[in-house]
Amino acid sequence: MSAAGRNLLQKVWDAHTVRELPGGQTQLFIGLHLIHEVTSPQAFAMLREMGLGVRFPSLTFATVDHIIPTTSQRRPLADPLAEEMLVALERSCAESGIPLFDPASGRQGIVHVIGPELGLTQPGMTIACGDSHTATHGAFGAVAFGIGTSQVRDVLATQCLALARPKVRRLDVGGKLSPGVYAKDVILAIIRKLGVKGGVGFAYEYAGAAIDAMTIEERLTVCNMSIEGGARCGYVNPDDTTFDYLRGREHAPEGEAFERARQSWRGIASDPDAAYDDEVEIDGSSLAPSVTWGIHPGQSVAVDECLPVRRDAPLDERAALDEAFAFMGLEPGKPVAGVPIDVAFIGSCTNGRISDLREAARVAKTGRVAPNVRALVVPGSQSVAREARAEGLDEIFRAAGFEWREAGCSMCLAMNPDKLVGREVCASSSNRNFKGRQGSPTGRTLLMSPAMVAAAALAGKVVDVREHL
Amino acid sequence: MTATAGIERIVGRGCVLRGDNIDTDRIIPARFLRCVTFDGLGEHAFEDDRAQAKGDHPFDDERFAGASILIVGHNFGSGSSREHAPQALMRWGFRAFVGGSFAEIFAGNCTALGLPCLTLEEDDLAALMDAVVLSPEHEISIDLEARSVSSRAGVARAGIPDGVQRQLLGGSWNATAVLLEAGDAIEATAARLPYVNGYPR
Numbered sequence: 001m002s003a004a005g006r007n008l009l010q011k012v013w014d015a016h017t018v019r020e021l022p023g024g025q026t027q028l029f030i031g032l033h034l035i036h037e038v039t040s041p042q043a044f045a046m047l048r049e050m051g052l053g054v055r056f057p058s059l060t061f062a063t064v065d066h067i068i069p070t071t072s073q074r075r076p077l078a079d080p081l082a083e084e085m086l087v088a089l090e091r092s093c094a095e096s097g098i099p100l101f102d103p104a105s106g107r108q109g110i111v112h113v114i115g116p117e118l119g120l121t122q123p124g125m126t127i128a129c130g131d132s133h134t135a136t137h138g139a140f141g142a143v144a145f146g147i148g149t150s151q152v153r154d155v156l157a158t159q160c161l162a163l164a165r166p167k168v169r170r171l172d173v174g175g176k177l178s179p180g181v182y183a184k185d186v187i188l189a190i191i192r193k194l195g196v197k198g199g200v201g202f203a204y205e206y207a208g209a210a211i212d213a214m215t216i217e218e219r220l221t222v223c224n225m226s227i228e229g230g231a232r233c234g235y236v237n238p239d240d241t242t243f244d245y246l247r248g249r250e251h252a253p254e255g256e257a258f259e260r261a262r263q264s265w266r267g268i269a270s271d272p273d274a275a276y277d278d279e280v281e282i283d284g285s286s287l288a289p290s291v292t293w294g295i296h297p298g299q300s301v302a303v304d305e306c307l308p309v310r311r312d313a314p315l316d317e318r319a320a321l322d323e324a325f326a327f328m329g330l331e332p333g334k335p336v337a338g339v340p341i342d343v344a345f346i347g348s349c350t351n352g353r354i355s356d357l358r359e360a361a362r363v364a365k366t367g368r369v370a371p372n373v374r375a376l377v378v379p380g381s382q383s384v385a386r387e388a389r390a391e392g393l394d395e396i397f398r399a400a401g402f403e404w405r406e407a408g409c410s411m412c413l414a415m416n417p418d419k420l421v422g423r424e425v426c427a428s429s430s431n432r433n434f435k436g437r438q439g440s441p442t443g444r445t446l447l448m449s450p451a452m453v454a455a456a457a458l459a460g461k462v463v464d465v466r467e468h469l
Numbered sequence: 470m471t472a473t474a475g476i477e478r479i480v481g482r483g484c485v486l487r488g489d490n491i492d493t494d495r496i497i498p499a500r501f502l503r504c505v506t507f508d509g510l511g512e513h514a515f516e517d518d519r520a521q522a523k524g525d526h527p528f529d530d531e532r533f534a535g536a537s538i539l540i541v542g543h544n545f546g547s548g549s550s551r552e553h554a555p556q557a558l559m560r561w562g563f564r565a566f567v568g569g570s571f572a573e574i575f576a577g578n579c580t581a582l583g584l585p586c587l588t589l590e591e592d593d594l595a596a597l598m599d600a601v602v603l604s605p606e607h608e609i610s611i612d613l614e615a616r617s618v619s620s621r622a623g624v625a626r627a628g629i630p631d632g633v634q635r636q637l638l639g640g641s642w643n644a645t646a647v648l649l650e651a652g653d654a655i656e657a658t659a660a661r662l663p664y665v666n667g668y669p670r
Contacts, residue, residue, distance in 0.1 A: 018651050018658045023632030027651055029658040031665060039551065041505040050645065055655070059665065067503060081503040088505045122664055132550040132574055146574055148552035150581035151644070158648040160655060164632060196490055197544040200573055230544070232573045253668050261668040296490050296547070320489055413549075415499045434494040434548060441498070441517035 005271025008237055009168050009203050012143045012268065016126045018160055025162045031125040033060045033155045034111050035098070037067055037085040038415065039130030043152035044092040054096040056159040061120060062093050063101040065110045066415045070378050070405035073103040082416065109381020109407045112136035112349035116220060117383050119249025123238035123265035128155050133349050133431065135226040138235030139219035140242055141268055143203070145233050166232065167201055167277035172208040175285030180466035182359070183218035184351060184429070184449040186210065188290035188300045190282060191229040196298040199231030202278070205270065206236050210284030216245040217355045224350045225431050228297040237269040289465055291336050292433045292447040294324035299433075301336050303452070303464045309333045327435055328444050329423070337462050339446065343426040344375040344457035346450045348412040351429035352380025354387045356450040361396045363454035363468045369401030370460030376418065377402045378410040402457065414439025427456035473640035476583060479565045479611040481537030483601040483620070486527050491541065492548035493575065497557040510553055511560025528561070532605040540598055541568035546575025555579045565611050567618055567627065569594050580633050583642045585613060593625035613637055
């Protein structure tokens with residue numbers, strides 16, 4: 001019997017192993033380090049304290065996203081704390097020779113949007129960033145981790161991380177998605193099925209016909225929310241879709257180097273006979289548009305379903321169910337369709353790309369934002385904003401009553417002026433529905449696809465987007 | 470760089486925070502991340518949860534004042550990678566976490582700060598929580614070498630990954646120092662990677 005082949009994670013891990021550390025960890029070389037203003041200032045301070053410099057500034061890139069206002073990016077930023085953070089980042093980047101994609105560069109945007117669009121993210125890389133949604137970059141067949149500030153310091157100083165190798169779970173999403181069902185619905189269904197801690201200790205390999213058929217932007221959405229299922233990294237094997245996306249991007253290899261790169265990228269994909277620690281199958285053709293109703297991303301239902309009831313829930317989940325219903329002010333057993341909303345947010349590293357805006361605009365075109373609903377469209381990057389304007393999407397949104405904003409993280413996490421107020425309910429294309437996540441301690445979040453958010457904005461309540469298409 | 474002394478034992482009173490999936494947005498709301506140092510984060514730990522509980526939160530319970538071991542449920546620290554979360558809890562006064570399970574990035578961030586996260590079996594965790602709620606004044610003892618948590622509920626076997634246990638016992642949780650020891654092997658690894666070198670012939 002021949003030995004089983006290797007999966008992508010094993011190949012990438014082996015190629016980046018500097019040495020094995022005592023106790024089962026690996027010293028892993030990090031090929032691309034992305035930094036932003038929130039989790040890096042303290043890391044640079046620690047580095048200065050230790051008298052160390054940045055070891056590989058050429059493999060490090062910075063942008064500003066979390067704190068940037070989306071109404072005006074003009075300096076100085078209106079919030080003095082935000083300005084101080086941006087100044088600290090500028091200073092650290094200048095001192096260390098790290099390129100900073102700031103608003104003046106025309107390349108600014110959410111770190112997980114600009115890495116792919118600039119061609120920085122490539123198959124077979126190890127990527128780290130002080131942000132839990134770094135798994136996004138796995139869409140290219142990269143092994144990408146979110147890290148904390150002390151680990152940002154480790155990468156700045158050594159371009160390495162000390163990590164235990166994760167197990168690999170292959171998620172086979174078969175079949176074809178129905179119209180109105182998006183990548184967001186696939187990942188929400190996966191998290192609902194396996195739970196918010198089901199992926200702890202695993203890397204998720206997303207595969208199967210439904211994933212194969214996805215564009216890179218759709219795969220980015222799926223990989224983005226790996227951490228919401230507990231998995232620190234998630235990836236898709238690179239294929240022609242990946243290579244076609246990369247060709248011609250600013251930081252992608254050119255000409256003959258691109259051809260050599262493509263050979264190298266093909267070899268990184270999991271072998272057909274690769275072994276996995278676990279395998280799970282999901283029927284993509286049976287999925288419907290999803291909506292979260294609770295306080296973590298595992299608490300979702302299909303838009304044509306009713307909210308769960310206590311007696312059907314496992315004993316150990318009942319307390320969590322009670323807590324979620326109490327916070328959300330929703331009634332068990334009632335349909336999720338029809339839940340009224342106050343705010344609609346389209347954007348974030350999950351769903352702030354051009355294809356997301358196009359799908360939302362298709363819906364926005366069919367009506368006007370309901371009275372009493374505040375609706376925001378926030379492109380994920382300056383480049384997405386330019387592309388959208390060139391296609392006239394900004395005009396479609398404005399005409400329908402949406403606010404058209406500048407690039408940033410915006411209302412996904414409320415570190416900038418975009419926030420919920422009081423107990424507002426927000427239909428949101430972002431990734432987290434945690435208590436207080438969108439800036440009001442009592443604010444409530446319903447996660448869904450951008451097209452579903454647009455439909456909710458027009459109706460003033462949760463509706464099935466399939467009725468619009 | 471000075472060597473740090475290892476951690477073999479942590480002794481202190483406990484604070485019980487029940488519930489699963491307590492995320493980092495709740496531990497430290499995002500608005501407090503608008504800072505360039507971690508100083509001053511301690512007082513904002515669980516600020517919104519505490520305000521909504523109107524004083525009925527374990528962090529505002531006088532019986533738990535001065536506790537240094539936080540006892541939690543499952544998937545504690547899920548969500549964002551913000552190290553501000555363990556930083557805030559450390560500055561509040563916690564030196565260790567005992568729970569059903571921990572989110573991966575949170576646990577890694579704790580290790581980087583020398584804060585052990587230990588897991589207990591379900592029955593042991595329930596017994597520990599009950600014992601601490603019943604007599605919050607009694608001291609709990611965490612023995613990292615033996616992987617155990619001792620309290621009035623008895624001695625419970627605790628889980629912690631081998632590598633993490635070693636880092637904490639050996640005082641090597643500041644990974645930068647350990648990683649630097651690889652020396653030129655770092656550059657040698659970079660030299661082998663096609664993409665670092667422009668996909669050479």
